Amino acid sequence: MDVSEISLKTTIFGSIYELPILIATSACHCLAHVDGEVATARAATETQCIFTYNSTFSNMPEEKVLQTLGPKFLHIYLTKPIEILEQIVPQADKKGYPAIFITCDQPHERIRDFVLPLFEEASKNIDPELMKNMSIPNLNIPGIIVKQHFGTGILSPIDAELAIKYGPNVIIVSNHGGRLIDTVPPAIQCLEDVVNAVDGRAEVFVDTGIRSGTDALKALALGARAVLIGRSILYGLACSGQDGVRRVLDILKHELVYDMACCGLTSIDKINKDILYKH
Numbered sequence: 001m002d003v004s005e006i007s008l009k010t011t012i013f014g015s016i017y018e019l020p021i022l023i024a025t026s027a028c029h030c031l032a033h034v035d036g037e038v039a040t041a042r043a044a045t046e047t048q049c050i051f052t053y054n055s056t057f058s059n060m061p062e063e064k065v066l067q068t069l070g071p072k073f074l075h076i077y078l079t080k081p082i083e084i085l086e087q088i089v090p091q092a093d094k095k096g097y098p099a100i101f102i103t104c105d106q107p108h109e110r111i112r113d114f115v116l117p118l119f120e121e122a123s124k125n126i127d128p129e130l131m132k133n134m135s136i137p138n139l140n141i142p143g144i145i146v147k148q149h150f151g152t153g154i155l156s157p158i159d160a161e162l163a164i165k166y167g168p169n170v171i172i173v174s175n176h177g178g179r180l181i182d183t184v185p186p187a188i189q190c191l192e193d194v195v196n197a198v199d200g201r202a203e204v205f206v207d208t209g210i211r212s213g214t215d216a217l218k219a220l221a222l223g224a225r226a227v228l229i230g231r232s233i234l235y236g237l238a239c240s241g242q243d244g245v246r247r248v249l250d251i252l253k254h255e256l257v258y259d260m261a262c263c264g265l266t267s268i269d270k271i272n273k274d275i276l277y278k279h
């Protein structure tokens, strides 16, 4: 098998992207680095990775982030009042976001043992109206990606079935980085059941615990269309800003290419369950 040329190109709801790795939404990148979301978005551009802009919890003006090149998705919460969403959602397309991620697993303000003073400081710049989330007023907005997390039990096939009724293009199997409820199962363990339940009616992505190209390959083999990376991006950002994020993404890409070569796979669409060891 000639594996000298390996392509990471993939199709996500009909559009071709350079790789099946996205940057997961996360709050306040300025806590990791002074250049915040702009640094992350620039690194995404350099590595041809999709950046997800967190419209609720970002201190970086959106205009600055949008000045960076490269594909971007918009992340929203189902914030109250609904008027806020009615402003944000129709604008998304005009601003060049081909898709919107909706977090559905946080229907209540989080219980935190403590809030770091730094986070409290950063939160001061965030619109309090936006922070008054999060009931679920209306999921039935066409062309929307519904981000599914485990907090509401969404990792189960039953909830995947329920989510499908709202017509999402993509369901994201995720336990929100384990940040909402303790003792939730790893997303990767829930992935296959959700993929089977969805049965091609939406694309399925996965996040939480994807730390290497090998993790990404296993997720793709289990039926995920793409993977999202949360904390590793923030660690790279904290270490050395844009360069750090680019390094993280480069490592993930190299590992994925290497592993695909070892498995005799030259393109993403050739990845399948046969490469996995069966117990």
Ligand SMILES: Cc1cc2nc3c(=O)[nH]c(=O)nc-3n(C[C@H](O)[C@H](O)[C@H](O)COP(=O)(O)O)c2cc1C
Residues within 6 Å of the ligand: 024, 025, 026, 027, 054, 057, 103, 174, 175, 176, 177, 179, 207, 208, 209, 210, 228, 229, 230, 231, 232, 234
């Ligand atoms: C510091 C931090 C902030 C986050 N903020 C959000 C958020 O505002 N909305 C959301 O839907 N998910 C948020 N997430 C969850 C990520 O989108 C993602 O599900 C998770 O980080 C993926 O797991 P990983 O960190 O193991 O890669 C956050 C995660 C982290 C680590």
